[in-house]
Amino acid sequence: MSTPQYETFEAYDPHGASGVPDAPGVHDAVTQGYGVAAYGGDTYRPAYELPAPAAPAGRGQGHATAPGGQHGPGDPEPPRRSGYLPDGEAPGPEARAGSGRRAARRRKPRYGRRSESAVRRLLPQALVVAFLAGGTTAFLAKDKAIELTVDGRPRVLHTFADDVTELLSDEGVRVGAHDVVAPADGAVLASGDEVAVRYGRPVRLTLDGRQREVWTTARTVDGALAQLGVRAEGAYLSATRSQGIGRTGLALDVRTERTVTILADGRTRTIRTNAATVREAVEEAGITLHGQDTTSVPQAGFPRDGQTVTVLRVTANREVREESVPFEVRRRPDPTVFRGTEVVERAGRPGLRRVTYYLRTVNGVRQRPRREQTEVVRKPRTQLVRVGTKPHPDSVKGADGLNWDGLAACESGGRPAAVDPSGTYGGLYQFDSHTWHSLGGKGRPQDAPAEEQTFRAKKLYTKRGSTPWPHCGARLHG
Known part of the structure; x- marks a missing residue:
């Protein structure tokens, strides 16, 4: 403490007012209690600044005093310093009067000046101290101790961030759509909170033959299976359950039982x-x-x-079969042949092919043959046919009016395509080929229309009468 402070305290000492002039002054008692002593007249100095008393002659530096600071019987009396009295001895009237005068001189001229200047000097310092104390309090209130765990790696840090989003931004932790942050982005932070960031990892999962891509925040195959709800007991795994999953992910094949x-x-x-x-x-x-x-x-x-x-259970063999290939019939009109008559100009001939069949028996049951291969041995020949377009004559003189229907019924039963058992005669009127051709007929008589056969029969009648039909000729007039 500085000297003016002690002087200010002494100004409030009712010295001399108590009416007891012989009593020690309050100033003397207080300053002694704080270790202040009068040294060298009016100058007051703290007790720890006073020079140490000289050691008595003939005494070593290591000689100890009596307990409680008392001198031994043979020790010389220590020198007295100004303002101090031996224990139990009261100050004299002169000492008290001098002390009172000195106190009065110090109080009257210096109290007012020192108090006003001290206030001016201490007020700015007090404001600075108050400002610094308030700023320190606000600084300490904003600081938070947070435990941040990123992908399983924890660390404790101090931050001024107000929420989780600001904390992650300050720490340079970037999160994506498949990453998980707990608590969520925007959550308010308080000192002692824990924030965890778990990165998402792609897994190309083939589960029981079905392939798909999923995301997981687990760092091992076992954790990913548990997170995805895949039953792994007794299942086949393409990777061990303890294998780690990197940020790039992995391909995992799972086949459950x-x-x-x-x-x-x-x-x-x-x-x-x-x-x-x-x-x-x-x-x-x-x-x-x-x-x-x-x-x-x-x-x-x-x-x-x-x-x-x-x-x-399958047994199988192959079988080769020869098959006929049907020929094509091509027709062309012929004006020299009566209408309704077709003449085969060139007979057709079927072709021949070899076909290989696959024959299979399944569990003892024979299946339908399956054609495997086809080879043409002989190509078919097209049949050419001339179709008559010549109109039939209306009548034959001398033969009209006869019962030609009755003759046909007797000879062939009225069937234009009838042929006798020997194959010699054919048609309604059972012409042989030679007679038919002599009358202008083409091809076989049984292939000609009924009108043409009747016309040829009338011509034959005009030449030979009913002789060509010895058994049924009488029907012509019946």
């Missing part, structure tokens, strides 16, 4: 399997496929839970 029923050779077998194909499931059931044996579903297909697969 399924129940499949196999029917083969009259027996039924039900197995639990995580086979990738139907063929693998059949082999796990202890069934061997031979030769062309197959299954009711594609062998490369994925066996579904609860599916029934039938094994088909």
Whole structure:
């Protein structure tokens, strides 16, 4: 403490007013209590600044005093300093009067000046101290201790961020659409909060034959399966469950355990399997496929839970057959032939081909043959036919009015295409080929229209009468 402070305190001492002039002054008592002593007249100095008393002659520096600071019996009396009295001894009247005068001189001229200047000097300092104290309090209130865990790596940091979004921005942590932040973006932060960021990882998952891409924040295969709700007990995994998943993701094939029923050779077998194909499931059931044996579903297909697969025992061979190839008939008009008459100009001939068939028997049942290969041995020949366009004559003089229908009924039963058992005679009137051609007929008589046959018969009648029909000629006049 500075000297003016002690002087200010002494100004309030009612020295001399108590009416007891012989009593020690309050100023003297107080300054001694704070370790201040009069040294060298009017000058007051703290006790710790006073020079140490000289050691008595003949005494070593290591000689100790008596307990409580008392001198021993043989020690010389220490020198007295101004303003101090031995214990139990009161100051004299002169000392008290001098002390009162000095106190009065210090109080009257210096109290007012020192108080006013001290206030002016201390007020700005007090304002600065108050401002710094308030700023420090606000600074400490904004600072927060936050535990930030990014992808499983925790760290404790101090931040002035108000919410999660600001914290992640300050720390340079970028999050995407598939990343998870807890608490969510925008959540208000308080000291002691925990913020976790879990990055999303793509997984190209093939689950029981169906492929899709999913996202997970798990860092291991086991965690991803649990997060995706995939039952992994007894399943086949293309990666170990403890394998880590990087930020770039991984491809994972999972085949869960399924129940499949196999029917083969009259027996039924039900197995639990995580086979990738139907063929693998059949082999796990202890069934061997031979030769062309197959299954009711594609062998490369994925066996579904609860599916029934039938094994088909197949035997097969090939057979070559010769088949006839029909010929084509081509017709052209002929004005020299009566209308309704067709004349075969060139007879057709069928062709020949060899066909290879695949014959298969499934579980003892023969299947419909399947044509595999065709080879033409001989090409067919087209048949050419002339079709008559010449109009028929209305009548033959001397033969009209006869009963030609009766003659036809007797000779052929009225059938234009009739042929006798020997094949010599044909038509309504049973012409032989020589007679038919002599009358101008073409081809065979049984192939000519009925009108032409009747016309040729009338011409024959005008030449020979009813002689050509010895048994039925009488019908002409009947």
